[in-house]
Amino acid sequence: AQSVAQPEDQVNVAEGNPLTVKCTYSVSGNPYLFWYVQYPNRGLQFLLKYITGDNLVKGSYGFEAEFNKSQTSFHLKKPSALVSDSALYFCAVRDIDGRKNNDMRFGAGTRLTVKP
Amino acid sequence: DTEVTQTPKHLVMGMTNKKSLKCEQHMGHRAMYWYKQKAKKPPELMFVYSYEKLSINESVPSRFSPECPNSSLLNLHLHALQPEDSALYLCASSQGASGANVLTFGAGSRLTVL
Numbered sequence: 194a195q196s197v198a199q200p201e202d203q204v205n206v207a208e209g210n211p212l213t214v215k216c217t218y219s220v221s222g223n224p225y226l227f228w229y230v231q232y233p234n235r236g237l238q239f240l241l242k243y244i245t246g247d248n249l250v251k252g253s254y255g256f257e258a259e260f261n262k263s264q265t266s267f268h269l270k271k272p273s274a275l276v277s278d279s280a281l282y283f284c285a286v287r288d289i290d291g292r293k294n295n296d297m298r299f300g301a302g303t304r305l306t307v308k309p
Numbered sequence: 310d311t312e313v314t315q316t317p318k319h320l321v322m323g324m325t326n327k328k329s330l331k332c333e334q335h336m337g338h339r340a341m342y343w344y345k346q347k348a349k350k351p352p353e354l355m356f357v358y359s360y361e362k363l364s365i366n367e368s369v370p371s372r373f374s375p376e377c378p379n380s381s382l383l384n385l386h387l388h389a390l391q392p393e394d395s396a397l398y399l400c401a402s403s404q405g406a407s408g409a410n411v412l413t414f415g416a417g418s419r420l421t422v423l
């Protein structure tokens with residue numbers, strides 16, 4: 194079964210600095226990978242996804258992520274953080290070779306705090 | 310319309326009550342999902358409907374009963390719940406059932422069981 198790990202519960206950065214939120218995955222075949230963001234008392238909002246092709250994926254609000262097959266990673270990055278980026282970030286994976294191809298598995302989440 | 314609408318936003322119920330959570334989307338999506346999210350935890354999949362048929366039930370207790378009356382609506386019927394069932398219940402939809410599809414989430418229904 195597919196799984197995803199987010200090794201950091203909390204990431205703190207200063208406004209204007211680059212940010213990275215880490216994610217590693219485990220699947221039996223090839224992965225579909227996603228990043229979602231959740232603001233307080235809200236549902237999850239889609240940021241970006243990797244399906245195939247270019248390893249660098251660009252998404253909403255200036256976020257990007259790099260797929261690294263050898264390291265089984267899909268880290269989320271942004272060159273210059275904003276205070277408004279402070280939120281809970283979830284990495285998610287689906288195994289395209291799995292029978293349960295409807296089943297999206299989420300990581301534990303990383304709380305990003307951007308300080309002015 | 311690019312939203313998933315969930316009602317009610319907040320629900321407080323006793324352990325003997327019967328209530329329902331409702332979810333609606335008008336994006337033409339053919340897959341709909343219920344997730345349960347406890348505080349500071351990731352969403353956990355409960356049910357998946359694909360083309361109005363239940364395709365995944367993640368061993369959810371029978372006190373939770375899903376229903377998909379049509380392609381735009383998804384209900385979650387609640388009966389005899391326990392206090393540990395208190396959580397944020399998220400509905401989501403996607404265009405199709407395959408793995409590449411992005412899920413669009415509603416804002417959630419926050420359930421408190423007394």
